[in-house]
Amino acid sequence: MIHCLVCNNTVEPFISFGRMPIANGFLGSEQFAQEYFFELRVGHCLVCHMVQLLDQPDREKMFHANYAFFSSTSTRMAEHFARFAAQVKRDYLGSADPFVVEIGSNDGIMLRNFAQAGIRHLGIEPSANVAQVAIGRGIQTISEFFDQELARKIVSKYGQADVFLGANVMCHIPYLHSVIAGINILLKPEGVLIFEDPYLGDILEKTSYDQIYDEHAFYFSLSSLEYVFKQHGLEVVDVIPQNVHGGSMRYVIAKRGKYPIADAVIALREKENQLGLHKPETYVNLRQNIERSRAELMTLLRQMKQSGKRVVGYAATSKSTTVINYCGITPDLVEFISDTTPIKQGKYSPGAHIPVCSYDKFSARYPDYALLFGWNHAEEIMAKERAFQAAGGKWIVYVPRVQVIE
Numbered sequence: 260m261i262h263c264l265v266c267n268n269t270v271e272p273f274i275s276f277g278r279m280p281i282a283n284g285f286l287g288s289e290q291f292a293q294e295y296f297f298e299l300r301v302g303h304c305l306v307c308h309m310v311q312l313l314d315q316p317d318r319e320k321m322f323h324a325n326y327a328f329f330s331s332t333s334t335r336m337a338e339h340f341a342r343f344a345a346q347v348k349r350d351y352l353g354s355a356d357p358f359v360v361e362i363g364s365n366d367g368i369m370l371r372n373f374a375q376a377g378i379r380h381l382g383i384e385p386s387a388n389v390a391q392v393a394i395g396r397g398i399q400t401i402s403e404f405f406d407q408e409l410a411r412k413i414v415s416k417y418g419q420a421d422v423f424l425g426a427n428v429m430c431h432i433p434y435l436h437s438v439i440a441g442i443n444i445l446l447k448p449e450g451v452l453i454f455e456d457p458y459l460g461d462i463l464e465k466t467s468y469d470q471i472y473d474e475h476a477f478y479f480s481l482s483s484l485e486y487v488f489k490q491h492g493l494e495v496v497d498v499i500p501q502n503v504h505g506g507s508m509r510y511v512i513a514k515r516g517k518y519p520i521a522d523a524v525i526a527l528r529e530k531e532n533q534l535g536l537h538k539p540e541t542y543v544n545l546r547q548n549i550e551r552s553r554a555e556l557m558t559l560l561r562q563m564k565q566s567g568k569r570v571v572g573y574a575a576t577s578k579s580t581t582v583i584n585y586c587g588i589t590p591d592l593v594e595f596i597s598d599t600t601p602i603k604q605g606k607y608s609p610g611a612h613i614p615v616c617s618y619d620k621f622s623a624r625y626p627d628y629a630l631l632f633g634w635n636h637a638e639e640i641m642a643k644e645r646a647f648q649a650a651g652g653k654w655i656v657y658v659p660r661v662q663v664i665e
């Protein structure tokens with residue numbers, strides 16, 4: 260029996276993706292023999308309805324001084340976080356000398372907007388290499404894992420915060436209760452927690468199963484989060500859907516009774532009921548959709564190979580590790596993956612060991628098809644790759660369904 264990370268009741272497994280490597284574990288050939296694997300399994304809690312991983316590698320195996328994801332690789336995401344910061348400044352930083360804390364601040368993509376405005380801020384980023392990039396940009400950052408204990412130390416050194424931020428990080432931390440207890444200690448009585456993560460409703464609607472990988476311990480919905488926050492005397496006061504990372508939700512959380520509850524919260528509760536997020540059959544349905552998606556993608560890739568077409572991967576995302584290893588995509592089907600991140604180039608993809616190459620290799624000799632592993636950045640990527648399409652190149656995408664885009 261597996262116990263829920265949130266409420267300790269029984270979690271019902273609904274899919275296993277099999278043996279998986281670390282999603283961001285790009286590696287050299289000399290490391291192949293020692294590569295780490297675990298079983299990627301997901302379940303749904305029958306009581307609090309939190310969807311979660313059943314096994315997660317130790318945090319130090321995922322977040323360390325060679326972490327491969329640098330947030331600022333997407334210009335659209337930089338714009339998104341500039342808007343996010345501007346809204347926070349407008350709505351929540353009215354006090355005399357406001358203080359903003361962000362966990363998972365990475366290379367400073369969000370906090371740079373506060374640093375540039377001279378606002379007191381602190382980033383908490385355990386992956387030392389990306390934290391160092393932020394520090395180099397003049398963003399105050401400490402390289403540690405956030406939890407309740409660290410929250411106490413921060414308060415004694417810097418005082419309490421007006422706003423506590425997290426983008427694509429809350430869902431990464433299995434010890435959620437310690438994180439929320441820490442946030443409660445850190446926030447001023449009128450302070451707010453604002454965070455965003457991929458939204459479970461979007462994953463179900465789009466079969467975007469590649470959001471499921473080691474770093475993502477949780478797949479949040481409003482209802483599962485309301486269950487958790489209630490236990491800590493907090494409540495969700497607003498929800499704002501975000502058109503990033505394939506469909507995210509931004510949640511605004513405050514101490515109980517401090518802010519009015521927005522109509523959007525009531526509406527989303529109702530929508531989640533209709534979507535059946537609390538029903539086990541919803542997850543059986545997701546599993547069937549995932550299996551269908553795999554079959555269609557593999558049929559397509561095998562057809563390409565048989566007809567002698569060149570297929571190359573575009574963007575060596577964390578998400579691609581799940582797709583590649585679950586579907587069984589091998590270097591004979593996808594020649595290499597083009598990616599703009601220097602630390603990934605010259606290495607091999609986790610598990611399947613498809614070579615990761617610089618962007619130049621893609622543009623020097625366009626393939627017939629580019630398999631878009633960065634489908635969440637489709638707008639940004641397709642806009643800058645018009646020459647590829649003009650030369651007859653076609654895109655393969657698999658979210659929300661497997662299709663070729665000419």
Ligand code: DWN
Binds near residue numbers: 635
């Ligand atoms: O939650 C997480 C999100 C925020 O970021 C983390 N757990 C890890 C990471 O997930 P991801 O790797 O799936 O993120 P992205 O933003 O979908 O992918 C970024 C990758 O795509 C980078 O390796 C850079 C590459 N890329 C590229 O080669 N050309 C990206 C763009 C926009 C491009 O034009």
Ligand code: SAH
Binds near residue numbers: 328385389405
């Ligand atoms: N906020 C950025 C980065 C998301 S990637 C963005 O949206 O682009 C997730 C980040 O969370 C990684 O940089 C990772 O090192 C960090 N992280 C993981 N566990 C953490 C913890 N316990 N406390 C703070 N940051 C954490």
Ligand code: ZN
Binds near residue numbers: 263264268
């Ligand atoms: Zn539970």
